[in-house]
Amino acid sequence: MQIGFEKASSLYLLSVVVASLSDGYGLDSSTGDAFVENRLLIVVLSIVIVVLIGCMAIFFVWRSSGRKPVESPKPLVVKTQMDTKEDQGKKKVTVFFGTQTKMAEGFAKALAEEAKARYPNAIFKVMDIDEYATEDDEYEENLKKESLALFFLATYGDGEPTDNAARFYKWFTEGKERETWLENLQFGVFSLGNQQYEHFNKVWHDEIASAKHIVQVGLGDDDQGIEDDFSAWRELLWPELDKLLQDENEAGASTPYIAAIPEYRVVFVKLE
C-alpha cells in the first residue's frame, strides 16, 4: 500500500510526538512502540477529539447568540381595577392576607367567597398585602382610596409579621402616614397564631388594636382549632357588614347568622 508524501509525513510526525511524549513521561519504549504501531487508532482518536471540540465550540456560539440580553426586572405594577359599568356604585371591600404557609390566604378567600354571596351589591377583592404596593408610598396612596378592608395576618418568630407582610408592617409601624390612611378606613382583623409561642398573635393584636375596627380582633389559635376561631369571628363580622354593605331597601332583612350561644350538656340521672 502506497502512502502519499503528505499523509505519511503527518503520521510520521504524530508517531514521533507520541514516542517523545512517552519517553518524557517515563513510559518504557515498548509502550511507545505500541502507540506508534497503532497509528491509525491515534489518528481516528485525534479526529474524534477535534470534531468534539468543534461541536462544543459551535454549541457555545449558538447558545450565546440565542440568548436574550438580560433585562432588568420590570416593576410590578398594581393595576387599579377600572370599574366596569356593573361595578359602578357598588361598595368595595379589600381582603388582605399576610401569610407564610397559606392559612391566612385560605381564610381570606373563603370569607370573600361567602361574602360575595351574601352581599351581591358589594365587590370583594382578595389581595396579597405585598403585591398591593410596589413602593412604600403606594401603601398610603392606595389605602387612602379604601373605605372598608379586612386583614388576615399571621404572626411568626418573635411576634413578627410574615415575609409578605414585612414591608407593609415596617411602613405601618414606622411611618406617620398611617394616621392619614386610617381616617377613612374601617376594617377588621383576623390574626393567626399559635398559643404555644411566647408572642401569641402579638404583632397585629398590639399594633392595630387601637385603630378603627368594625369588629374585635379575631385571635386564631392554630394550637386549638383555628377553623373554629375563624367561624366564631366570622359570625361576629356578618352583623357589622350587614350594617355597612346592605342597601337601604334590604335594611331590616339582616343576614341570618349563628349567634354565639352557651353550650349545655344534658346528663340523664337514674332516679332510685
Ligand SMILES: Cc1cc2nc3c(=O)[nH]c(=O)nc-3n(C[C@H](O)[C@H](O)[C@H](O)COP(=O)(O)O)c2cc1C
Ligand atoms: C416557625 C414558626 C414560628 C411561629 N411563630 C409564631 C409566633 O411567634 N406567634 C404566634 O402566635 N404564632 C406563631 N406561629 C404560628 C403561626 O402563626 C400559625 O401556625 C398560623 O396559623 C400560620 O398561618 P399561615 O399559614 O397563614 O402562615 C409560628 C409558626 C411557625 C411554623
